[in-house]
Amino acid sequence: xxxxxxxxxxAWLKASLILIALGYIAVVILLPxxxxxxxxxxxxxxxxxxxxxxPDAQAAIKLTLLVAAISVxxxxxxxxxxxWAVAKHDFPGKSLLVSLIDLPxxxxxxxxxxxxxxxxxxxxxxxxxxxENDIQIIFALPGxxxxxxxxTFPFVARELIPLMQAQGRDEEEAAxxxxxxxxxxxxxxxxxxxxxGLLYGVLLTNARAMGExxxxxxxxxxxxxxxxxxPLHIELLYNDYNLSAAFAVASLLAGLALITLVLxxxxxxxxxxxxxxxxH
Amino acid sequence: MTIEVRTVSKTFDGHSALRQLSLEIPDGTFVALxxxxxxxxxxxxxxxxxxxxxxxxxxxxxxxxxTSIPVQQRNIGFVFQNYALFRHMTVAENITFGLDVMKRxxxxxxxxxxxxxxxxxxxxxxxxxxxxxxxxxSGGQRQRVALARALARKPRFLLLxxxxxxxxxxxxxxxxxxxRTIHDQLGLTSxxxxxxxxxxFALADRIxxxxxxxxxxxDSPDAINAAPATDFVRDFLD
Numbered sequence: 174x175x176x177x178x179x180x181x182x183x184a185w186l187k188a189s190l191i192l193i194a195l196g197y198i199a200v201v202i203l204l205p206x207x208x209x210x211x212x213x214x215x216x217x218x219x220x221x222x223x224x225x226x227x228p229d230a231q232a233a234i235k236l237t238l239l240v241a242a243i244s245v246x247x248x249x250x251x252x253x254x255x256x257w258a259v260a261k262h263d264f265p266g267k268s269l270l271v272s273l274i275d276l277p278x279x280x281x282x283x284x285x286x287x288x289x290x291x292x293x294x295x296x297x298x299x300x301x302x303x304x305e306n307d308i309q310i311i312f313a314l315p316g317x318x319x320x321x322x323x324x325t326f327p328f329v330a331r332e333l334i335p336l337m338q339a340q341g342r343d344e345e346e347a348a349x350x351x352x353x354x355x356x357x358x359x360x361x362x363x364x365x366x367x368x369x370g371l372l373y374g375v376l377l378t379n380a381r382a383m384g385e386x387x388x389x390x391x392x393x394x395x396x397x398x399x400x401x402x403x404p405l406h407i408e409l410l411y412n413d414y415n416l417s418a419a420f421a422v423a424s425l426l427a428g429l430a431l432i433t434l435v436l437x438x439x440x441x442x443x444x445x446x447x448x449x450x451x452x453h
Numbered sequence: 454m455t456i457e458v459r460t461v462s463k464t465f466d467g468h469s470a471l472r473q474l475s476l477e478i479p480d481g482t483f484v485a486l487x488x489x490x491x492x493x494x495x496x497x498x499x500x501x502x503x504x505x506x507x508x509x510x511x512x513x514x515x516x517x518x519x520t521s522i523p524v525q526q527r528n529i530g531f532v533f534q535n536y537a538l539f540r541h542m543t544v545a546e547n548i549t550f551g552l553d554v555m556k557r558x559x560x561x562x563x564x565x566x567x568x569x570x571x572x573x574x575x576x577x578x579x580x581x582x583x584x585x586x587x588x589x590x591s592g593g594q595r596q597r598v599a600l601a602r603a604l605a606r607k608p609r610f611l612l613l614x615x616x617x618x619x620x621x622x623x624x625x626x627x628x629x630x631x632x633r634t635i636h637d638q639l640g641l642t643s644x645x646x647x648x649x650x651x652x653x654f655a656l657a658d659r660i661x662x663x664x665x666x667x668x669x670x671x672d673s674p675d676a677i678n679a680a681p682a683t684d685f686v687r688d689f690l691d
Contacts, residue, residue: 343537346504347599349524350531351551352606361554365541 206427213424216417224421232398233406234425239314240389240402241382244321248378252329253371257363259330260337261345274330277323285323286391289316312394317402320388325378332374333367340366369444373437380433384426454515454609454642455480456501461510463496463666470496471507472666478644478659483636485653486646488663489689494646495614497663501644502612503527514609530603534615536595538587544598545570545583551606573601576635593624600632604639611636613645617652629656650690654678662686 182190214221224230258264259271277285291297293310303310310316344366348358364371386404393400401409403426410419458476462469470493478484486494499505501512503524511520519527539547545567552566561569574580577597587595596616603611616632617625633656636643647653653660654674661671662685669689670682681687 343533343535344539346524347531347533347537347539347602348550348554350502350504350529351554351602352525352528353550353554354525357554361550362539 209420209423209427212417212420215420220417221421221424224418225425227418229398229401230406230418230422233401233403233422236314236317236401237383237403240317240321241379243318244325244382245375245379247322248326248329249371249375251326252333252374252378253364253367255330256333256337256367257359259334260340261342261363271334274327274334276327277325278327282320282324282385282387283391286320286388289319289323289392311392312396312400314400316392317389317400320392321382321385324385324388325381328378328381329371329374332370332377336367336370337363369440373440376433376437376440380430383429456610456642456644457511457513457516458497458501459511459513461497461500461507461512463493463500463505463507465496469666471500473510474667475510476661476668476671478642481640481642482658483633483656484642484644485657485660486644486663487650487653487660488648490648492663493666494648494663498612498614498644498646502529502531504531528606528609530606530608530611532596532599532603532611532613532616534618536587536592536599536619538595538598538602540587542586543583544574544579544585544587544590547587547598548573548583548602548605550602555606569605573604576604576638577601577631591624592620593628596620596628597631600635604635604641608641610642610644613643615646615648617647617649625652632656662689664689 181187225234255270255274259267290311292299293303293316294300295304295311297311310319344362345358348362349355353361384404385402386408389402390405390408393402393405395401395405395409397406397409403422407419407422407426410416410422456476456478458474460473460475461471462473463471474493474497476497486497488494496505500507503519503522507520511518513519514527539550542550548570549566552561552569555561560566570583571580574583577600579594579597579601582590582594587598590598596619600616613632617628620628629652632645645656657674659671659673660677662669662677664685669686670677672682677686678690681690
């Protein structure tokens with residue numbers, strides 16, 4: 174049988190398309206990633222260890238983990254609440270809420286950061302009041318967390334809304350008709366049905382929360398050892414021409430991203446059917 | 454258990470689903486709500502269940518006004534067209550759900566709950582399938598599980614929304630007679646929604662024919678056949 178199926182391209186075309194795609198991935202993704210790790214270990218393991226254990230780097234790592242540890246749970250709760258409201262209920266203004274959830278995706282991160290400076294900064298709307306009461310938001314942890322929360326808040330909701338809409342309301346109605354309270358219904362029926370999608374959304378949120386540069390850069394103030402997160406610290410080291418240290422910290426951040434990627438792939442592989450409904 | 458629907462109206466987005474509809478269902482009867490799509494039969498069933506609320510009018514169970522009582526406290530059994538089984542629970546967990554969520558002080562003991570599961574599995578003739586998951590069952594088996602689950606709390610009556618709609622003809626036939634047998638065994642007042650004339654006439658003691666949010670006729674199958682009350686009923690039966 175020499176006949177091709179209608180959608181089959183000739184072999185030479187297929188092969189060259191695959192080669193082009195692989196080459197593109199190699200140049201755009203694999204090469205830079207390899208460069209990060211080679212540069213990071215160019216001066217050997219001791220130098221790498223020294224670069225990541227130096228006090229300012231340690232402070233940046235701790236701050237990044239702390240910011241993620243605060244903003245990921247916040248967005249997890251918010252995302253679940255918002256998707257539950259949108260997918261399982263009808264109310265006026267629902268489509269407006271859905272558009273608002275997407276807003277951080279369409280706004281440049283720098284603008285998101287600036288908004289908080291305008292609100293809470295020394296010359297901002299709430300600035301004088303905050304100063305009188307000795308509350309520091311901009312150039313401090315609260316500002317960094319706020320900016321991170323803003324930038325990462327669509328991830329969980331975006332993942333869950335299509336999933337929950339595809340699952341419909343039947344099971345919830347069944348639970349209610351069987352005498353379950355609203356909370357029991359949520360805990361025993363809704364939550365177990367979305368757990369893998371939720372975990373997936375949390376991973377995406379976490380990856381972005383640790384890697385966010387633009388918005389955090391505006392509100393952080395770049396105080397070494399105090400308000401520098403890992404991405405900001407990498408930029409500082411780079412600007413100081415301390416390339417090997419910059420790459421060492423960068424390799425750590427890239428490593429965290431790679432772990433996220435591996436977990437994501439495992440999730441997709443194990444629970445792909447459930448996640449498909451979420452549009453990924 | 455008698456059910457009384459008193460001048461109930463319901464509007465969706467300016468479109469009337471039910472208009473001043475009244476209906477009285479005597480104790481122990483097996484009633485079909487029959488009508489074309491859009492006639493309001495599912496809306497009526499959901500309002501009786503408490504899954505939707507009427508704009509006007511009242512619902513009475515045994516003379517008690519339950520109009521503003523939420524679905525959880527109405528103690529009804531509801532069977533959905535698409536089964537609505539909890540996909541992450543086994544058959545046994547599905548059936549016992551209604552008992553598990555009861556307040557501790559009124560909840561039966563664990564062994565009693567398990568015994569109830571076995572009893573219901575044998576009632577719907579699914580003995581030994583308690584540990585399966587819904588996806589491992591056929592459509593007919595899933596609907597039997599849904600039926601068992603709805604009966605677990607010994608509801609005051611049973612409401613079924615197009616219970617055979619998603620099944621093929623042979624399974625439908627089987628499940629129909631199973632449902633009728635169970636109804637006769639338990640003597641439970643039951644209402645089922647259908648758009649299938651033949652099904653309504655084969656199964657029900659009394660049929661309410663709905664059109665355009667109103668009841669055209671509510672009578673026994675024989676009486677409807679003998680004397681259709683309106684032109685609509687006559688046309689619908691032809």
